[in-house]
Amino acid sequence: MKQKENAPTMKDVAREAGVALGTVSKVFNSIPVGEDYRRRVEEAAKRLGYQVNSYARGLKTNRTCSAALILPNVTDPFFAMLAQEVCSALAQRGYRTILSTTAYDPEAEQRCIQMVQQNKVDGIIGLTYTPDLDVDPRLPYVSIDRYFSPCVPCVSSDNFGGGQLAAEKLLELGCTRPLFLRIGSKVPGESDKRGDGFESVFRQRQMNCISLRLNDEESYAPFRDFLSSRIEGGRLAFDGIFCVNDALAIQIRAMLLELGLRVPEDVQLIGFDGIRRFAQDGFYCSTIVQPVARLAETSVDLLLREDRSNLPSLVCLPVSYAAGGTTLEP
Amino acid sequence: MKQKENAPTMKDVAREAGVALGTVSKVFNSIPVGEDYRRRVEEAAKRLGYQVNSYARGLKTNRTCSAALILPNVTDPFFAMLAQEVCSALAQRGYRTILSTTAYDPEAEQRCIQMVQQNKVDGIIGLTYTPDLDVDPRLPYVSIDRYFSPCVPCVSSDNFGGGQLAAEKLLELGCTRPLFLRIGSKVPGESDKRGDGFESVFRQRQMNCISLRLNDEESYAPFRDFLSSRIEGGRLAFDGIFCVNDALAIQIRAMLLELGLRVPEDVQLIGFDGIRRFAQDGFYCSTIVQPVARLAETSVDLLLREDRSNLPSLVCLPVSYAAGGTTLEP
DNA sequence: CACAGCATATGTAACGTTTCATATCGCAAG
DNA sequence: CTTGCGATATGAAACGTTACATATGCTGTG
Secondary structure: OOOOOOOOHHHHHHHHOOOOHHHHHHHHHOOOOOOOHHHHHHHHHHHOOOOOOOHHHHHOOOOOOOOEEOOOOOOOHHHHHHHHHHHHHHHOOEEHHHHHHOOOOHHHHHHHHHHHHHOOOOEEEEOOOOOOOOOOOOOEEEEEOOOOOOOEEEEEOOOHHHHHHHHHHHHOOOOEEEEEEOOOOOOOOOHHHHHHHHHHHHHOOOOOEEEEEEOOOOHHHHHHHHHHHEEEEOOEOOOOOOOOOOOHHHHHHHHHHHHHOOOOOOOEEEEEOOOOHHHOOOOEEEEEEHHHHHHHHHHHHHHHHOOOOOOOEEEEEOOEEEEOOOOOOO | OOOOOOOHHHHHHHHHHHHHHHHHHHHHOOOOOOOHHOOOOHHHHHHHHOOOOOOHHHHOOOOOOOOEEOOOOOHHHHHHHHHHHHHHHHHHHHOOOEEEEEEOOOHHHHHHHHHHOOHHHHHHHHOOOOOOOOOOOOOOOOEOOOOOOOOEEEEEEEEHHHHHHHHHHHHOOOOOOEEEEEEOOOOHHHHHHHHHHHHHHHHHHHHHHHHEEEEOOOOOOHHHHHHHOOOOOOOOOOEEEEEOOOOHHHHHHHHHOOOOOOOOOOOOEEEEEEOOHHHHOOOOOOOEOOOOHEEEEEEHHHHHOOOOOOOOOEEEOEEEEEEOOOOOOO
16 A cells, blocks of 8 residues: 655656657757647646656756855845845756855865865855865856956956045045045955055045054944044044945944034945845945845856856956935035 | 866776775765775775765765755845854755745745755755745755644744743833834734733733834834824833834834933833844844744754654744843843 | 658666675685 | 685666657658
């Protein structure tokens, strides 16, 4: 009385439909097949509840329709947006996303790549920080926000340009005493260029631009100390602040308010990233928006591109400015 | 001059090592094998750069060492924490995580399940809202935060108990005029019980407890209107507020400050979730902490448990209270 | 009417594993 | 020295597909 527990196979469908195995295969691969055959196969498949076995298929074709996404974590709101968009972009093209988080640990990064390689994904999209990642050159790899070498395509936002844009906006809005604030990511990356872009604009105009760059710092306290030390007669030494990311900008805004300064009347503030979640939660700031969706789509596109002979080694996507209440819009 | 492009197989390793195919298989499955044989195989494998082909293996064994995680999104900080922890918990047991996001769309949820089923994962951990999900009963499924039926194990935090805990804390800290605030998730779920638990404590003591529950609301503005309407002579009608989650609590705190009230001196505030990221970004509030890591571990444990004959249909994990500056701690 | 030519279905041989029945080896006992 | 036994290595079969070479049926032409 033992039921046949095993899932139905193509062979079962072929028998049920009274056609050959190859015909069933064709139907499930969208290869032209006589109308009546197709119908019979489809009906038989539905009757049996047949689903293609992707392992058998993967074994034959060497394609798995899945890609790995390697990120330090997914709790950082920017990484979360990225994960979301990459996942959607891959799904849209029929690919599964295998998520691996590394917590910035180079060993974990390498382990992920090993695992992922061994598990035969079709490619990897990675936001990793190991200086020299040992990745099989036969495996398509796209790096986000970190340039490795000419043969590993890298997709990133125009961080330098974003810094410039922030500077130009502040100038346009009447600021003359700029400040750049950065809190250290644990690792080098393209985002370091934000400050460079910002400063370059003022340098070019022979204006002063102060920067406070914190490294490996957990707390925002040093910023508070710095800011309060720069208030004289209720007036801050700066009238335009560019923060390396939105999380910082929102904190700085709160600090400024606590220090009795008005934002944007006394000080204007621009962040970087364009974290939608913040707006959703009621935290707002004017910001340089990273085109996260395009970042994801471009990465996926590069990853899945058939012709891998001449891929760009660096794709730099344009950022945009979005007013968010911490600047004096006209 | 064409290089043999194909990855080396067990057959190649066997030839290189001068042993039989089956022996190589044993080595890679940790099945006892003569010491010298093992060494020869391992050396040969290293020489050739051999990696097991998980598709061939999956075809034979019907196990894939991967599980799917289905979430509405990964940008919500709570979901992000969950994704992170589930991913780690699975990785720890040698499983890959296949991430699918659904944006609360029932159709997408079903599509995910289809896809994931068809792609032969070993199981699914889902936080989904479709009332009756059509999931193959042969496929291990664990639901987080949403009870479906006795045969689908559900793991959730003790939401009711968490609400009670919040109420007891506020009472303990001297509050006598409680308020519960909720902003509507688009879907029913276990988290609805938070308010019930909170109210039950006051009801039991025959104290009044006001609740304001918003549904399908994008903005927090109604809360502001409500709160400001309840200020008389600079004094708020409430001295203890419980918010359905941390994001709301943080917003309410900001509102209260803007309305000229001091937190926690005039009003004490407790949130729910224990979003670590908020603290990291400098937003703080006292909160009922969900044991996210345990939630994840329990789910994974249930999912991968060998003996699936008598699984619990509901596992409810204890929450805890964490002071975070919006309550008057002793 | 026969037969070329085309289109379409058929069935078999891989793909790279695991598993299991069989072969081989070494050693102890008769 | 032979036999038997246990331990261990061997190799063929099977997993469920795809791809390709072959078979089949049809249409239209000489």
